[in-house]
Amino acid sequence: MTITHSPVAEAVGLVGARKVYGTGAQPVTALDDLTLAFPTGTFTAVMGPSGSGKSTLLQCAAGLDRLTAGTVRVGGVDLGGLSEHRRTVLRRERIGFVFQAFNLVASLTAAQNVELPLRLAGRRPAAAAVRAALAEVGLADRAAHRPSELSGGQQQRVAIARALVTRPDVVFADEPTGALDTAASREVLGLLRTAVDGHGRTVVMVTHDPVAASYADEVVFLRDGQVADRLGGAARVPGRAEQIAGLMARMEQR
């Protein structure tokens, strides 16, 4: 299949997105007429109290789940009209994922995990490319190790290498540092930042950690399925994490 590329300023865009879970007596509205764009080459953090719809936002934007109403575009392609097969292929080619844990197939080595999207696309991965991807995340010497032989931080770095190996339009990260200690978290966030700054990738990260969010160019606060607040400005400036924490606290009080 071919997906025609149109030059767009936004890597991912949602327009009038609604997601309602369950039918009948008590339907739950997770996304409520949400319109949001993630510009190409930016790092956005999505925050909000639990139940605010941040996970739903990520799942729908990534084509893992379907919207009840509204549209999602990834790299200019409307996901709504795509079959399951085409959405899968689009995911494979244009979207990278990093989850909180269980990112890797336990029976495959680090290198094989990185190769996975390429192999699933029926391409023979160039050994050099895989090695480069692992070197990028500082794990060139761990290529033949299985996940059980890697630390949690190393596993997340392999996941990032895999997410980036297809040169995707966007990388979605769902609490990528949720299970890591401070040092490992810093490494992982640094790698995501480098992907944006050094390679022009787009990263959308769901987190509840103000420190993690402080690595982003923009922080989007969600509440009740809507954008409650946004914070732009420079990433990683001193005091930014505290600023974000303050905004969060205020939002939860309201």
Add this chain to the structure above:
Amino acid sequence: MIALAAVRGRAASLAGTFAGLTLGVALIAMTLLVHVSAMPRTPQRLAAAPVLVHGPVAPDAAGVGSGVRPWAGPDAVALAQRLAGLPEVAAAVPDRSFYAQLVVDGAPVGDPADAAAGHGWSSAALGAYPLVGGVAPDADGEVAADAATGLAVGARTTLLTARGPAEVTVTGLVGGPGVYLSEDAAARLSPGVPVIGLLLRPGADPAAVAVAAREAAPGAVVATGEQRAALEPVQQAKTRWLGTQLLIAMASLAVFVTVFVVASTFALNVAQRRRELGLLRTVGATPRQIRRIVLGEALLVGAAGGIAGALLGTAAAGPAGRLLVRWGLADPGLEVRLQLLPVLAAVAVGVGVALVGAYAAGRRAAKVPPMAALRDAAVEARAMGPGRWLLGGGAFVLGGFLAARTATAAADERVNAALFAAMALTAAAALLAPVLLPPLVRLVSWPLRAARGAGPMLVRAESLTAARRTAATAAPVIATVGFAVLLSGMVSTMREAYPAGQAAKLAGITVAVPDRTPGLTDAALAAGGRAVLPSRVYAEGLSIAAFGTATGPVSVAAGVADALGVRIGDTVTVVFADGLTERLTIARVTPDGQVDDDLILPRDLVRRHDPSALAAAVVGVDAAALAGLPGVEVLDAKAYADRESGEDSRLLWLFATVLIALSVGYTGIAVVNTMAMSAEGRRPDLAVLRGAGTTPRQALRHAAAEVLLVVALGAGLGLAVTVLPLLGMAAGLEEEVGVPVALRLHWPVTAATVLATAVVAVVASLTVTRRAWRHQAR
């Protein structure tokens, strides 16, 4: 790559599939090798004749074996003369076979089942059996004996033929089996000739001679090489047929059970891997790719199990063949030859079975949504899927319906209805185990509720919450115990009921039976009593078993009548064993399902056309009149009934025990498999128990108690669902045979089955728990 890595990574959880497939393929390879090796072979005594000319081969009307339509003696002699004139033919020998057995030291010698050991002297050349002493028999009262009998040239001895005992002189000794008479004597005992053997000049081409023979003998079959195997003795065909039934039963059981083992393993496998499958979907695997991964795993495990099974089956084929010979289910000459094709076929079946078994799991895996990567894997997959409800419910309804029929059906149908009811109910209990077991566990463990220790509480709670694991362990136990109880109970009940009924019918009557001979001669028949003379006739291209009784009108079984296309009052032309034809008018058609009634003829008619027919028994004889007659034994009704059903019940019992043993083996695999696969899920529980101060000994004890509880419940269920239908069967049998029939459960087999299952389950559970516990300790 993914399938290979997955297989490597989950070797333990696929071990059950591998073991099941290995056993399945081994059984299939073994049965195929034995079966192929047991194919008909040219009888040794005709092997020296490169070309055999015989009458058309007629399939049996009842479907077992076939017969060669004989020529009348004069026609055969004329044909042989024509064939002898063909170029390159040294001699054309009309070959006659009939009953002849020598008596040495008062006892008949030779194969007691061989009713065709007698031949004319010229037949010895067809097997290249040399005259090793004396001269060939040339007149009545002269005989050439097998040198192996130990008789000397010139010895006087008794010869048994269908006419009775006669004094003969051994004039010659032969270097091969058989009893050889003069041509004239042979022609009187077997007027018909089924085969003419052609002996060729040195260097002659059998194929060329066969072409010429076909022209000279239109309507005859001209066989060379392997084709000559069609002339194997009927007895051998019967033996092989019996052996084949056992092989088929074993192979079918292997295929069906293996499919189930593979299907359940893969289903559980996919349920446990939801998260990983979701991850694969997320990073871009299409549903089809997921299905291919699962099927790829099945292919790999199938190939590995296939190769292991092929080796195992090849190694086992030789001993299995010898066992079949020992059980009387194969020709003693059976040599299992190793061949590639049957083994490859078995491997192919194994791979196919693996793919079929994994198919449903593959479809389910393909439906796992990418979202599954984000959620915790479902801890306990639903124990009862819609398919299981449907199958289990269906089996239950069918079983109930058949059980109800057992109470109302006619006597002979009642037995079958009961058997099928028991099978259906066993399947239903196994399938519905996840629903049936929790209330049972609650009930059985209720008294333990108030017990002081933590053990009973834990055992009870564990088996209740892990319904799927409990059911997966119990289901094979239910099926196996049900199967064992049903089969062993059925056979033990039947083998008492039938002889009892027979003995009751013959109460007070004495019966003459053969003693070390294949049948009774006219000498035994002359003393009075009822006897049936079995023979074989040929009509409409079919071979039909004929039975000569006192005088009765010509009567034919319904199935045979249909095959012949005749009805009451119709006339049918039949060829007898002597090659002569008679026109018979059908006076009666009897319903199917009776014994020895394919075609009933007047006894005199049969004797006239088949001078070598032997009676199987004479009912109501005067024991004194038969005293001293060689080859005859007189029994009372009870002994006769036992003797008569002895062979049948021996075979039934053999089949039953082989199948029960196989199913116990598979249950072991299934239980070990379940344990190994659930081990991972139990680790967190064990960690908690350890933290709460459980000692390793306590943990092992709990695991053993839990699995024993499940096995006990499974065994109880298996017993419960089979006993009622078996009682129905006993009632049906009682009506059928006319004597009181008590249900006999075979307790040794039942107990051994339960015990074997329990031991396997406990050992598996302890091994898995110990490993998991050590894993925790690290």
